[in-house]
Amino acid sequence: MHRATAAANPLQTLLDLINSTLSLLLRSSLTVHSFVGRWTALNSKLASLHSSVADISDSPHWAQNPLLHTLLPQLLSTLQRLTALADQCTDAEFAGGKLLMQSDLDMASSSLTNQLRDLDLLLRSGVLHQSNAIVLSHPAPGSDKEDLAFFIRDLFTRLQIGGVEFKKKALESLLQLLNGGDDKSPGLVAREGNVAYLIHLLDFHQQPSVREQAILAVCLLASADDESSRKAVFEEGGLGPLLRILESGSTHLKEKAVMAVEALTADPENAWAVSAYGGVSVLIEACRSGSPATRTHAAGAIRNIANVEEIKIALGEEGAVPVLIQLLLSGTITAQEKSANCIAILASSDEYFRALIIRERALQRLMHLIQDLPSSDTLEHVLRAITSLSASDSCSKILSSSTLFLVQLAEFIKQGNTTLQQISVSLLAHLLVHVSDGNKRALGSCMGSLVKLMESPKPVGLQASAAQSLLSLLTVRSNRKELVRDEKSVMRLVQMLDPKNHEMVGSDFPVAVVAAVLSGGSGGCRKRLVAAGAYPHMQRLAEMEVAGAKKALQRLTGGRLRTIFSWTWRE
Template sequence: MHPADLQPPSSAAVAPLQILLNLINETLSSLLLSSLAVRSFVGRWQVLHAKLTSLHSTISEISDSPHWAENPLLHTLLPNLLSTLQRLKALSDQCTDSSFSGGKLLMQSDLDMASASLCNQLADLDLLLRSGVLHQSNAIVLSHPGPGSGKEDLGFFIRDLFTRLQIGGVEFKKKALESLLQLFADDEKSASLVAREGNVAYLIYLLDFNHNHPSVREQAAFAISALAAANDEARKCVFEEGGLGPLLRILETGSTVLKEKAAIAVEAITADPENAWAVSAYGGVSVLIEACRSGSPATQTHAVGAIRNVANVEDIKMTLGEEGAVPVLLQVLVSGISAAQEKAASCVAVLASSGEYFRALIIQERGLQRLMHLMQDISSSDTLEHVLRSIISLSSSDHTARILSSSTIFIIQLGELIKRGNLIQQQLAASLVGYLSISDGNKRAIGSCMGSLVKLMESPKPVGLQESAAQALVSMLTVRSNRKELARDEKSVMKLVQMLDPRNEAVAKTFPVMVVAAIIGGGSQGCRKRLLAAGVSTHLQRLSEMEVAGAKKALQRLAGNRLKTIFSRTWRE
């Protein structure tokens, strides 16, 4: 609120309000009597008499409130109410006069309009009373609560704020919304209290293009966006009060600024799967896709985020394909800002894992080529992870797998990720190396990543990492030069020995056994000797006795010629 609004009114300002209240009471008392004496339109006046009786009770309650004269809303409400009552008094005098011969339709219209005004003003006064702000000093209520304010003071402030929002004119509404936005900026936790104490449904009503001033609508959009993005409770409140539909309409037809705020709110609301399904009910899928296609960078980013949320809802997923989401998402991958790229990559990964229908759409739109190209330029590790997941899903097609397997640049990128990426990237890259039918030449080209794969086999987390690393190694060890290189790597061999040790419970024994079997699978005497010298046979013997899969066969291969020599010597003797 502006500083002028924070000061309690002076006694000079209170006096006119008291005079107004006295005039209202006099006019109201006279009306209550005259409304019973009318001779025309008796039915309408009976209804009006009931409303006037209710108003009399409300006015009495207001005058009994300790701080009623300090509330600036009454400076607008009371003069308007007096005007309505005076108009009704004039109409009652005409209806009481037996000689009245005016137009019947005109009198009905005048009575209906006056009655409607009285209803609205009575509702505003009742709202003001229910808020409780007339029972607390204006100077306290309108002051912006400081950092140490208690929930009670903050609750009073919020109720007063929403009272002004609902009762006041454009300026009152604008100032109330300014205070609400300032409250969100100063105290992130205030959103939950606003959701509980404020009238969020009315805040959503202010988004209506047909009934509200543009500046009020814009501030309301800002407030709802901040509220929806604040926390789960506030987001749930915005959704349950019917906010999603109006926000989608703004996203479709609003100004650039309004679209950006609406997109933020829609993304936040759809983060809850229980809310995301409603996007389809409001016809919002096409709206979100169009916002991705033609919106500002900020709008596009949050609209893509909302589509990503919707993509996780099975009942709506197919609609995304039918409405043309895939080519738009792939375009964002190429031309969007970094944040939009990440969300688009996440969404494409979700769709690519959803079945052949979406995989075919992505491939049809040259999605594989775009994803492979994007790998060279990505700076965001999260985006790269989503891209790799998408490629893994697409590789289930034989045609796609052949394209990936034959791309030397792509294979080398996988090798570099295994060496230098984070654990998730390493796992994803290793799973591709283990799955694809890579040529011997390309396997030799990435031979330097084998040491990293051995190291990855030691890590129990994330789940599946050991298996992915072992399978990648087994694939690469089909090349003779790679087997020799790994066997000469003393550090890697010692790691394998440690992993084979039955006392080492951090590693599933099947995986190091697979790798040892692959190293000696080509029959190289040099590889056998190095493994034997490192002490592999002792652990394999124990694992064979424990009936670990593959251990007995690996032990036999490792012993190979040595056993034959022993058996031959025994036979001769």
């Protein structure tokens, strides 16, 4: 750079002073006679610094970078301090305070190490090789990946090297980028930025505004759909600081932190770490006393960790069950769904948790809840929880004797979505063993739906549950008559008897249902089935020796089965 330009540029003047001071210091550090070991280590750092300063000089846009306005004066001050210390150490018989000199040398060496790190970071970021025109200007929509990567590197360089104002502006730009709606931004930040440093700010920065912005940025990275950004936050140790924020932060920050914790623990490989950070009690307390949003996401995080065996035990010991049940009654719709899901997971695990849940009168609350819930997703989880509790004999008896609950199950079977139907049919099949004939009559309206569900090969087990429920309901005479009056159900049943459909529907279930319909000897039932075409199919099934087919055919023909087979033998 020309002298006139140098005079006009304070940074160039600073760089010239640094170069001259550094050259002198490199020579004098080799001639000291006191504290030689420390100066040998310093000389190595000074040589590295000489190389870094030369690289800065060679960078085309170094003078445009505002970070150097802070970094170069600090560096010159450190070099001047070292020069003064070198002069004192030239005498082999050092007469000053040795401990004080050792301390001064160590402090100067530490400052030099930090400044070397900052220079190295600045050089590696590549920002000194590009025009300052786009620095910290948010890339326009549609910017290519290279421009975005440069923007992120420059942003993190300012975040790590700059003072408070630089950090604030860098974090503002980062938040703007992460809030911009581009799904690729979080992953790019995880790859090009320094997530570890960002997490470091969560615990250790003294400026509340910087810390708060850093928290928001980490929460956005952890909550993003991009797997790589969530992975980076977890692997760099973000879960622990987030749990500490959830424990003692402001309401706003707690809501952001617990949302991030829920997102991180959604990965089963991360869920175990909650216990390692002492987070079980933190999540339970957040679920108990947090804001509605905090409680909702805390319930989601508890749901995520409930499958981890050692954490599951801690949830029971630290009182998660009553908190979840209370949330089930008073939380938002989403909170109810998540708490119901968690209760279902815990209830399905073992008798210990079922006893805990029953002790809190959860069954009665769950039964009451299904009358009012508008969300089918929440209903599914509530029904799963009830299903798990029904493994207890006492719960099974309560459910079996509740006409209101059984009728509600019948409504889900008739009008619910596929998942609700499947859960309801499975639960009904389990309960009907203890259901009275009066309640079976009340359930008669769902028999047509049960016949229809018998046609469904998926999900596995649905046909069997539907058939089992139907067979139990058909032990009541009025239900048998009601079923054969339903022409659609009779036609479906006859079609299921056709051997051509046996790949979709096994033979055993429709045969057993026909036998159950005819078990009372009603001529009207027999005539309706014969008129619908059941006879030839049943005859063929009897010839194929399908289990129960001969007995069902005998009932269908009014006891003439022996005569028919006698004629067939003579022919």
